[in-house]
Amino acid sequence: INLVAEEFILWALGNNKSIEDLKENLKKVHLIESDRGVMQANQPLHWIFSDATGATYILEPEGNGLTLQEDKVGVLTNTPDYNWHKTNLANYLGAQTTNFGAKKFGDQEVIPLGQNGTFRLPGGYTAVDRFVRTAFVRNATEAPKDTKQAVNTILHMLDSVTIPRGVNIKENGEASYTQYQTVLDLTNKVMYFVPYGNRTVYSVKLTDDLIKNQKEPKEFEVDLNQDFLALN
Numbered sequence: 427i428n429l430v431a432e433e434f435i436l437w438a439l440g441n442n443k444s445i446e447d448l449k450e451n452l453k454k455v456h457l458i459e460s461d462r463g464v465m466q467a468n469q470p471l472h473w474i475f476s477d478a479t480g481a482t483y484i485l486e487p488e489g490n491g492l493t494l495q496e497d498k499v500g501v502l503t504n505t506p507d508y509n510w511h512k513t514n515l516a517n518y519l520g521a522q523t524t525n526f527g528a529k530k531f532g533d534q535e536v537i538p539l540g541q542n543g544t545f546r547l548p549g550g551y552t553a554v555d556r557f558v559r560t561a562f563v564r565n566a567t568e569a570p571k572d573t574k575q576a577v578n579t580i581l582h583m584l585d586s587v588t589i590p591r592g593v594n595i596k597e598n599g600e601a602s603y604t605q606y607q608t609v610l611d612l613t614n615k616v617m618y619f620v621p622y623g624n625r626t627v628y629s630v631k632l633t634d635d636l637i638k639n640q641k642e643p644k645e646f647e648v649d650l651n652q653d654f655l656a657l658n
Contacts, residue, residue, distance in 0.1 A: 430460045431471045431487065438475070438485075445481040452494060457487055474502040478612045484508045501560045504553035511557045518558050521546040523566045551594055556587040573611060577618050577627065580609045591622065623650040 429437055434457065442448040473485040474497060484497045486507050499512060522543040528535050547562055548555035563583050570576040584607045591603040609618040615632040628648055636644065 427455045428458045429455060431457055434471070435473060438473070444477045444479070445475060445483055448475060448483070448485075449494060452485075452492055455492065457492065470505050472502055472504060472508070476610075476612065499561050500564055501557055503557040503560070506554070511554065514554065515558065515561060518546050518548075518562070521562055551587070551589050559586050573614070577609050577611075581607060581620065581627070621648060621650055624648075624652050626653050 427437070434455070437455070438448060442451055470487065474482065475485060476482040482497045482500060483494055484502055485492055485494050487493075495508070497508070499515070501511075502508065503511065524543050525540065526538050526542050528537050530536070544562070548558050560583065563586050567579060567583060570579045588604040588607065589602065591601045594602045596602055603622065605622050607620045610616075611618070616629050617632075618627055618629045620627055626649070628646075630646060
């Protein structure tokens with residue numbers, strides 16, 4: 427099967443029920459160069475796949491093939507490749523959730539500033555910085571007790587790497603920003619999402635009716651202007 431990179435995700439989700447299926451069927455797939463797609467050329471795309479068992483794998487292009495490996499960190503961003511990001515985490519082992527203690531320099535005792543345990547974490551919006559911050563936050567955040575808490579917790583995690591419009595400008599003057607956030611519940615087949623212009627959390631459930639009877643793309647109305655819940 428020959429695919430351009432932007433077609434791959436549709437093939438993967440439409441033809442594989444699990445990570446095990448994906449492992450087997452990947453042997454048939456080749457990424458080819460083409461200028462006929464929306465992006466006009468293959469992009470260095472990276473994919474993260476999880477199934478209902480909790481298995482999570484990273485898939486990245488390598489030559490004309492694809493490399494699949496387990497994502498033990500549980501995080502994916504853009505270039506460089508996953509193995510580079512994983513190795514780079516060694517530079518941030520000094521980051522911790524608790525404050526560093528006071529220290530003496532000669533006879534002078536220096537009292538630490540608050541939240542200084544996270545001082546080592548990078549604060550930029552590069553893929554490298556976002557990977558490190560997300561890995562730390564994911565590992566340190568309290569585990570949620572139910573679905574609602576899980577969605578809320580993940581959105582807070584994503585907020586630490588969400589790019590506001592205007593802080594990252596491309597050479598052509600366009601803003602590169604986080605256009606939406608999504609949380610996927612693989613057990614109940616629900617997608618939760620938050621558009622940039624409206625922080626309301628929307629949800630769409632993949633029902634049996636949608637799977638079996640919906641023959642055409644279905645659109646749902648989403649208000650892109652911020653909603654507010656007035657208390658008085």
